[in-house]
Amino acid sequence: MIDRQQIKAALLARKEQSAACARQICERTYRGQEEFALLFRRYLCGKFMLELEDLDTDDFYRICQYSVEKASLYPPGSIDAAEFASKCGGATTATNKKVLFIMALRRELHIPITVEEAVSVDLLSQLIAICYQKLEG
Amino acid sequence: MHCNQGGIEGILRGMDVKLNVQLVYVALIHEHAYEGPCRFGPPEALTKEFDLLNQAEIFKGWSGAMMGAFSQVPGINMLPPVYLKMSDEFFVPAEEEAQLLPTMRETDLYIFTGMRCEGYAKEFAIRYNKPVAGEGMFASTIINAITRARGAEAYAFLDIPDGIRLLNALRTRKALRNTRILAVVRNNSQQSLGGPDAFLSNDDATRRLGINFTYLSIHEFLDMLHVDESGKNYTLPGRNACNLTSEDMVEVERWTDELMAGTDDITMDRKYVVNSVKAAVLAKKLMAHFGCNAFTAPCPDACATRRMNQEQFTFCLTHSLLNEQGIPSGCEFDLIGTSAIASLGNLTGKAPYMGNTQPCVYFDGKVMNDFVGISYIPEMDHNPNIYYTGHATPNRLMHGFQAEPAPYAIRPFTHSGWGATLRIDFAKNAGDTLTLMRFDPLCNRILVAKGTVVDGFGYGTTGCSEGVYFSVEDKLGYFHKQSEFGLHMPAVFVDHVEDVKMLGRVLGMEVVVA
Numbered sequence: 001m002i003d004r005q006q007i008k009a010a011l012l013a014r015k016e017q018s019a020a021c022a023r024q025i026c027e028r029t030y031r032g033q034e035e036f037a038l039l040f041r042r043y044l045c046g047k048f049m050l051e052l053e054d055l056d057t058d059d060f061y062r063i064c065q066y067s068v069e070k071a072s073l074y075p076p077g078s079i080d081a082a083e084f085a086s087k088c089g090g091a092t093t094a095t096n097k098k099v100l101f102i103m104a105l106r107r108e109l110h111i112p113i114t115v116e117e118a119v120s121v122d123l124l125s126q127l128i129a130i131c132y133q134k135l136e137g
Numbered sequence: 138m139h140c141n142q143g144g145i146e147g148i149l150r151g152m153d154v155k156l157n158v159q160l161v162y163v164a165l166i167h168e169h170a171y172e173g174p175c176r177f178g179p180p181e182a183l184t185k186e187f188d189l190l191n192q193a194e195i196f197k198g199w200s201g202a203m204m205g206a207f208s209q210v211p212g213i214n215m216l217p218p219v220y221l222k223m224s225d226e227f228f229v230p231a232e233e234e235a236q237l238l239p240t241m242r243e244t245d246l247y248i249f250t251g252m253r254c255e256g257y258a259k260e261f262a263i264r265y266n267k268p269v270a271g272e273g274m275f276a277s278t279i280i281n282a283i284t285r286a287r288g289a290e291a292y293a294f295l296d297i298p299d300g301i302r303l304l305n306a307l308r309t310r311k312a313l314r315n316t317r318i319l320a321v322v323r324n325n326s327q328q329s330l331g332g333p334d335a336f337l338s339n340d341d342a343t344r345r346l347g348i349n350f351t352y353l354s355i356h357e358f359l360d361m362l363h364v365d366e367s368g369k370n371y372t373l374p375g376r377n378a379c380n381l382t383s384e385d386m387v388e389v390e391r392w393t394d395e396l397m398a399g400t401d402d403i404t405m406d407r408k409y410v411v412n413s414v415k416a417a418v419l420a421k422k423l424m425a426h427f428g429c430n431a432f433t434a435p436c437p438d439a440c441a442t443r444r445m446n447q448e449q450f451t452f453c454l455t456h457s458l459l460n461e462q463g464i465p466s467g468c469e470f471d472l473i474g475t476s477a478i479a480s481l482g483n484l485t486g487k488a489p490y491m492g493n494t495q496p497c498v499y500f501d502g503k504v505m506n507d508f509v510g511i512s513y514i515p516e517m518d519h520n521p522n523i524y525y526t527g528h529a530t531p532n533r534l535m536h537g538f539q540a541e542p543a544p545y546a547i548r549p550f551t552h553s554g555w556g557a558t559l560r561i562d563f564a565k566n567a568g569d570t571l572t573l574m575r576f577d578p579l580c581n582r583i584l585v586a587k588g589t590v591v592d593g594f595g596y597g598t599t600g601c602s603e604g605v606y607f608s609v610e611d612k613l614g615y616f617h618k619q620s621e622f623g624l625h626m627p628a629v630f631v632d633h634v635e636d637v638k639m640l641g642r643v644l645g646m647e648v649v650v651a
Contacts, residue, residue: 091191091194091195095191095194095195095198096182096191098194099187099190099191099194100181100182100187102190103181103184103186103187103190106186115189115190115193116193118190118193118194119190119193119194119196119197
């Protein structure tokens with residue numbers, strides 16, 4: 001069984017991982033879109049408590065869902081099902097995760113993603129492309 | 138094989154009427170970050186920035202799901218969804234509401250959701266006199282309750298299937314309001330000898346259902362069957378009339394050929410099939426002329442003129458063929474039945490079959506009233522709840538206008554060999570569910586019933602002795618409920634009781650379930 005100290009250490013490590021990636025992105029240390037994409041994915045994994053190999057889909061909502069499921073140990077789809085049936089606001093935890101990540105991109109990476117752009121994002125690759133274009137375009 | 142032979146030129150069918158639906162999402166955007174009795178969460182999730190992003194995401198998901206499901210429903214036209222922003226001062230500014238104005242004229246229903254949208258939806262329904270529906274856990278019940286309580290039109294639906302049921306019912310109501318029955322009369326426009334269980338007032342039926350009626354003399358109709366004799370009709374001397382023409386006869390011959398080629402089981406002369414098809418083509422020609430899209434004609438009343446005998450046809454085939462084309466057509470000048478056909482056909486996307494509907498009374502291996510064509514069947518040995526519905530007007534599309542047509546035979550109605558009728562072997566549908574419905578003479582209530590097909594009768598016979606036996610839950614209960622409604626009950630396959638209940642709700646009618 002994982003004790004609380006281990007959990008805390010893991011959380012801090014992930015926080016440092018995403019902070020390090022954010023610094024590199026802000027300092028433009030990457031060379032080209034491919035390196036940017038890898039940094040971006042590491043940043044995302046730090047935020048979502050995932051491993052790079054967990055990103056085996058390009059479906060960004062599914063990645064958000066998986067992050068929630070991994071943290072909660074619930075089976076795939078079960079949290080969405082429960083939330084659609086019970087929440088008054090209509091948002092799922094996975095949706096909120098996406099929104100909070102977009103806000104983090106704005107705040108930590110200084111990428112001015114608009115609401116319309118954020119809503120249009122269905123794929124991780126789309127999001128990476130939008131961010132790269134805003135930083136380098 | 139298509140059953141739209143003969144075309145529908147010039148006839149705007151009820152099934153072609155579209156329901157225009159507008160999704161409206163009211164997005165609650167909190168101006169400030171705070172917690173309290175109705176909101177809580179981490180600081181960043183309480184910000185206006187979060188709400189703007191989060192609400193847009195919810196709108197995308199909600200409207201996508203609704204549009205995806207509802208736009209697949211035949212006859213439903215989904216307008217582009219609208220996103221209205223409302224602050225935590227809880228009012229929708231005029232500039233936001235302005236998004237709804239351009240399409241308001243054609244919109245038939247507004248579906249609202251979003252946190253705290255209920256008050257706005259209610260005011261919208263009252264101010265603009267437009268039906269609204271609430272979707273979602275809170276919006277649905279609250280909007281419906283507070284709007285209806287104030288005399289405006291509102292609905293609630295639970296989920297996508299329930300929503301589809303509502304949209305189909307509303308589309309049916311719109312189709313009924315665009316229905317005009319060409320009612321061929323003999324003695325009066327209220328009731329016929331074959332259908333004394335009629336509306337007390339056709340005007341009341343118009344008021345309640347929206348259906349209109351255009352009346353035409355049976356004698357004028359019969360005169361117009363005479364080819365290329367416009368101007369020479371005894372009933373309309375010197376007047377240009379809609380008589381069949383040589384050009385129309387090309388279509389009559391084609392349609393006859395197609396019908397006769399569609400079955401190996403035909404026991405009548407082609408010339409008599411032609412006679413019956415002529416009536417169907419003339420009915421359509423007259424409907425197009427008078428702006429009608431439904432049809433009825435008298436039976437015993439017309440029969441007693443002896444002119445059917447003279448012209449050598451009955452209207453049975455007309456009713457079968459028109460119903461298959463989505464043009465409601467009821468026999469015996471039954472305006473209630475024809476209205477029920479229009480309702481059931483629009484509601485289900487299937488061609489209703491209307492017949493005399495009665496409980497079978499049987500004992501000791503005998504069945505009463507076997508003059509109508511029914512007989513004792515083995516099922517009666519152990520099942521006390523057998524009903525029948527029967528007329529020589531079945532059709533091939535009771536499973537749906539797009540369904541595979543049922544096999545059929547063509548047989549004469551009369552002993553003499555004329556009067557084409559379709560015959561369907563309903564024994565092959567044993568186990569299928571039937572749904573039947575009818576309005577009451579006051580046009581205040583709807584009777585809906587369902588049963589399970591156990592057998593058929595009359596496939597190999599002549600006369601009006603064609604039909605289907607079906608088992609019901611409570612024959613006696615059904616009978617006593619039906620006795621307040623009347624004899625003919627249009628039927629389609631599959632259980633549509635919940636659909637009819639929803640239709641009753643949108644028409645403001647009590648629904649009696651038998």
